[in-house]
Amino acid sequence: MQKNQxxxxxxxxxxxxIMGFLLLKSAEYMWHYYSxxxxxxxCYVKALNEQAYEKIYHLLDPNxxxxxxxxxxxxxxxxxxxxxxxxxxxVSKVGWLNGKYILAYEFADGVKKEALTLNKNRDGWKICxxxxxxxxxxxxxxxxxxxxxxxKLDYKMGxxxxxEKLLPGKYMLKVELPHEADKDYYQMIQIPxxxxxxxxxxxxxxxxxxxxxxxxxLDQLSEASNQGIIQLPDILVGNYQLELVHPExxxxxxxxxxxxxxxxxxxxxxxxxxxxxxxxxxxxxxNDFYQNYEExxxxxxxxxxxxxxxxxxxxxxxxxxxxWYIAExxxxxxxxxxxxxxxxxxxxxxxxxxxxxxxxxxxxxxxxLEQKEVKRVYKVIIKWQTIxxxxxxxxxxxxxxxxxxxIAVKDLEGKWIQY
Numbered sequence: 366m367q368k369n370q371x372x373x374x375x376x377x378x379x380x381x382x383i384m385g386f387l388l389l390k391s392a393e394y395m396w397h398y399y400s401x402x403x404x405x406x407x408c409y410v411k412a413l414n415e416q417a418y419e420k421i422y423h424l425l426d427p428n429x430x431x432x433x434x435x436x437x438x439x440x441x442x443x444x445x446x447x448x449x450x451x452x453x454x455x456v457s458k459v460g461w462l463n464g465k466y467i468l469a470y471e472f473a474d475g476v477k478k479e480a481l482t483l484n485k486n487r488d489g490w491k492i493c494x495x496x497x498x499x500x501x502x503x504x505x506x507x508x509x510x511x512x513x514x515x516x517k518l519d520y521k522m523g524x525x526x527x528x529e530k531l532l533p534g535k536y537m538l539k540v541e542l543p544h545e546a547d548k549d550y551y552q553m554i555q556i557p558x559x560x561x562x563x564x565x566x567x568x569x570x571x572x573x574x575x576x577x578x579x580x581x582x583l584d585q586l587s588e589a590s591n592q593g594i595i596q597l598p599d600i601l602v603g604n605y606q607l608e609l610v611h612p613e614x615x616x617x618x619x620x621x622x623x624x625x626x627x628x629x630x631x632x633x634x635x636x637x638x639x640x641x642x643x644x645x646x647x648x649x650x651x652n653d654f655y656q657n658y659e660e661x662x663x664x665x666x667x668x669x670x671x672x673x674x675x676x677x678x679x680x681x682x683x684x685x686x687x688x689w690y691i692a693e694x695x696x697x698x699x700x701x702x703x704x705x706x707x708x709x710x711x712x713x714x715x716x717x718x719x720x721x722x723x724x725x726x727x728x729x730x731x732x733x734l735e736q737k738e739v740k741r742v743y744k745v746i747i748k749w750q751t752i753x754x755x756x757x758x759x760x761x762x763x764x765x766x767x768x769x770x771x772i773a774v775k776d777l778e779g780k781w782i783q784y
């Protein structure tokens with residue numbers, strides 16, 4: 366009886382050891398499996414076959430989806446690409462090849478084999494997002510409203526409309542042409558197979574030469590003429606309304622109907638006129654300038670008129686003012702009257718006007734004949750050719766040159782004697 370008990374104990378002990386060994390090996394196997402790339406691959410394949418695309422996001426390497434690092438976006442893309450566009454039927458494992466794992470995708474139109482790349486990080490083995498980003502260029506008329514897959518695209522000079530970081534799939538291209546009479550253009554494109562789409566429309570290039578700092582409108586297109594030349598490429602052939610507008614409203618708008626043809630179209634705008642607002646601004650500018658001008662003569666300083674000149678002209682103009690009214694003079698009384706002539710606007714959008722300036726001044730000076738200090742009255746008449754930059758709200762005198770000048774002195778009888 367004791368022998369049987371011993372025998373049973375030995376058998377139980379052996380079985381216990383064997384079971385422990387098997388459990389240890391099983392645990393070791395499970396640990397190796399769950400920490401191996403195969404576990405990630407199996408979970409990925411299972412999620413695809415069950416269309417449980419929401420489970421895929423956490424299986425992917427975060428670095429591979431940093432441009433779309435959003436679970437909803439990733440889930441929607443997998444559903445769109447596999448379930449809707451390509452009708453995935455089944456995914457099966459093939460095996461390792463050159464460090465990558467091959468999967469066989471069965472679609473309605475056949476079987477395709479694709480490779481998966483895996484990276485290991487602190488969370489285990491992660492699958493690199495298996496889709497490459499692409500880009501597409503769309504040559505459409507400038508000014509069109511272009512959208513791809515519902516995303517609006519902006520026009521870029523020399524490029525047209527371009528969309529980068531596109532994932533493989535089908536995208537609806539919609540182009541709303543700049544002329545309301547033209548029908549919208551639609552085309553379904555396949556990415557990455559399609560890299561460039563050229564719409565079947567005749568296009569022309571428009572060059573507009575005009576005054577700087579104007580707002581230029583060609584129907585819905587708008588550009589600023591900062592340098593006085595505007596290039597508008599890829600313009601749909603047809604009739605347009607060209608309009609040039611001063612940003613502050615100091616010039617009358619220029620409106621011209623034009624016809625854009627294929628090839629190069631050059632438009633040179635040379636005639637401009639001062640608007641009602643511009644005329645009021647011009648009168649205010651002159652009033653302010655000559656008020657400070659008279660005060661500068663009285664106070665024997667040119668500081669008050671400095672801000673009215675363009676910086677590059679300031680030193681020259683102040684030196685001229687000093688020579689006329691400050692240097693070697695002791696003016697104790699002054700009266701300034703000005704009279705502007707008609708205004709013209711040049712091709713640069715600058716204001717031109719001849720201004721007759723009459724300054725009657727009393728100068729305290731020493732009379733050699735009378736051997737004493739006297740107050741002598743002079744009249745200075747200068748006709749200035751004046752050019753003013755009116756491109757902004759802060760007008761500046763660009764140049765001021767003398768066309769004519771007369772100096773007279775009042776004698777003891779009150780008569781003016783010209784020098």
